[in-house]
Amino acid sequence: MxxxxxxxxxxxxxxxxxxxxxxxxxxxxxxxxxxxxxxxxxxxxxxxxxxxxxxxxxxxxxxxxxxxxxxxxxxxxxxxxxxxxxxxxxxxxxxxxxxxxxxxxxxxxxxxxxxxxxxxxxxxxxxxxxxxxxxxxxxxxxxxxxxxxxxxxxxxxxxxxxxxDQKTPLLRSMEAVSKQSVRLLRLFGNTTSQRVMPSVGAEQEYFIVDRAKYLQRKDLVYTGRTLFGAMPPKGQEMDDHYFGAIRERIAAYMRDVNIELWKLGVSSKTQHNEVAPAQHELAPIYAEANVAVDHNQLIMETLKKVAGRNGLQCLLHEKPFAGVNGSGKHNNWSLVTDDGINLLEPGKTPHDNIQFLLVLACILRAVDEHADLLRESAADVGNDHRLGANEAPPAIISVYLGEQLQDVLTQLIDTGAATHSISGAKLETGVKTLPDFMKDATDRNRTSPFAFTGNKFEFRMVGSQDSVGEPNIVLNTIVAEAFADVCDILEKAEDFDLAVHDLIKQLVTDHQRIVFNGNGYSDAWVEEAERRGLPNIKSMVEAIPALTTDKSIALFERFGVFTKAELESRAEVEYELYAKEINIEAKTMIDIAGKQIIPAVIKYATELGTSINTIKAACDADVSVQTELLVEVSDLLADTKVALAKLQEVVAEGLTMEENESRAKFYHDEVFKAMEELRAPVDALEMLVDKEAWPMPSYGDLIFEV
Ligand code: ADP
Ligand code: MG
Known part of the structure; x- marks a missing residue:
């Protein structure tokens, strides 16, 4: 030490x-x-x-x-x-x-x-x-x-x-939302605020593994995730890692990361263990969106660099280990004026905070109308393993408001007027020596992709290695649009109070389908969302078209954030990126299966065979265990070879295709499927073959022995 x-x-x-x-x-x-x-x-x-x-x-x-x-x-x-x-x-x-x-x-x-x-x-x-x-x-x-x-x-x-790049449109979107927010503030008599900046705090999740072990895993080295690997006897089922005491080696690493970040002016604030073993989180204090996006890049760079210095490896991939929780990035977002007023601050009695209710209603409209764009902004290749793949968060966009705001909304929709707000009750612990304190009016909901958390929205879909640039470009622009439209109406209204009241009621009524306060991980929600007509976009390849719909082009061009040509180019870049990344993963699997796994299994099978023959020659002992094992291993080996040949075939076909949407689809439908088919027999073999003979560290070695 x-x-x-x-x-x-x-x-x-x-x-x-x-x-x-x-x-x-x-x-x-x-x-x-x-x-x-x-x-x-x-x-x-x-x-x-x-x-x-x-x-x-x-x-x-x-x-x-x-x-x-x-x-x-x-x-x-x-x-x-x-x-x-x-x-x-x-x-x-x-x-x-x-x-x-x-x-x-x-x-x-x-x-x-x-x-x-x-x-x-x-x-x-x-x-x-x-x-x-x-x-x-x-x-x-x-x-x-x-x-x-x-x-x-x-x-x-x-x-x-x-x-x-990400920066140029981000700055354009910040100007757009600032301009429209100022318009909205003026309607409510604010004459002092000059600019309104989106504030962003991005919570970063990551895994830490031992660097020497990492280097023995070519899949981690080339693709950032394990392409093979059987589950260890213990996973994350005990929940004993979440917020657990941080081990000394990791604590020393976090300290080095913090020092580095503080020197760079990144206000690294919170650190804790996450749900999965070897998974951790770092959150800075929020900053203006463009600075926050830069800082998040610095955080990712620093996490990687400092890990190397400490004999560790930081994995930023969304899903480094199958069967274990993946990593994301919670994008906390609010709108704050240059004189420090947060437009998303409801106050103690949100029901009579008309400006807040209008802002909230606009955000509901924005998210409902452009759910496909928000979903797309969180799409990256690694995130396909999380969104829509039985893992948090779901691929369906919905908004969590919590009890207090939901109640205000219900009053508005039912009676046209909100007259009261639920307040936080006293929390009584029943222990005399513990202080009683006032609870928040609203509990948290961890399963919502877009949750109101006090005075900000938390967009939880973003992937851990992705830039938070795009999600904020989308958020800023869709909210700018909703603000612009309500300002167009209200600036002309004869009776402002009446008009704003009607508008809020109308917006929350029209867009109440986007609000969901229940369990976002349940199957019932998937069905309910379908009934409500909410999009459920399961993969990156299916998400990309949202960029170039007429609706999206009109939105971004209206606020000068993207031109049609820029949007089309972005879609093209994403299709290419998808095919390229899957291609690298497939080739890495082919390499590992052919050069490491098959040879190791042949060697082990041969040892079994030799052992059977040796024992049989020496005595009349029962060799049924060895024989059974040999048969099982040999069968799986044959399956592996068949799956490998199939993967080689589809990869060869993919390489002949032109770089476009249909190539990306081919990699999603054919290559990815062939990869999973190769993985299955190999993971089964890992459970049978002598640990000493297996050519790479196991999941257990990687995530429990850091
Ligand atoms: P939680 O655990 O509820 O998500 P934290 O206070 O830990 O809340 O905040 C998480 C992130 O949100 C931090 O990066 C924090 O700085 C940021 N944050 C807090 N308030 C705001 C705000 N008004 N706007 C944007 N980000 C915020
Ligand atoms: Mg959070």
């Missing part, structure tokens, strides 16, 4: 971030004022200011040991990308170099972007792509074994201005 050093979090927090206090300290007053305006009012940055900021940023970064800078961006691959340039200029006549960094280099970068997915938006002969500084997300210095680098969060666009 390392010697423990103690430190004060407040001292290290944000020490590697070019944040407001660094700018205030280092920039000339005028430049600082200008930068503040640019950031808080979304103004354009002039070249002189950019030059001064760039120079100071470079000086500051060099003091932190930085030799390089990089435009840090989020292409459609799901992970971040960067291209490093050093600060040095061409050598001078005396052979020395200067360190320089201009405003132009800060603001604009030009990575040769032709190899990032663009879904046909950019032909390879028009390979130019630009990265542009998102100055509302602060630059930071990342220090690690590879040195220190100044990272500048950027958006990534094509030569013709189309978005090739």
């Amino acid at each position: 390392k010697e423990q050093e103690y430190f004060n979090v407040a001292d290290i927090f944000g020490e590697n971030v070019f944040n407001d206090s660094v700018m205030r300290e280092r920039l000339p007053k005028k430049t600082y004022q200008k930068m503040k305006e640019v950031i808080s009012q979304g103004r354009e940055l002039d070249p002189e200011t950019a030059d001064v900021v760039a120079h100071e940023m470079k000086e500051w970064a060099i003091e932190k040991g930085a030799t390089h800078y990089t435009h840090w961006f989020q292409p459609l691959t799901g992970v971040t990308a960067e291209k490093h340039d050093s600060f040095i200029t061409a050598p001078m006549s005396n052979g020395k170099v200067l360190m320089s960094f201009s405003g132009k280099e800060l603001i604009k970068g030009e990575p040769d972007a032709s190899s990032f997915p663009s879904g046909g938006l950019r032909a390879t002969f028009e390979a130019r792509g630009y990265t542009a500084w998102d100055c509302t997300s602060p630059a930071f210095v990342r220090q690690d074994a590879a040195g220190a680098t100044l990272c500048i969060p950027t958006a990534f666009c094509s030569y013709t201005g189309e978005a090739l």
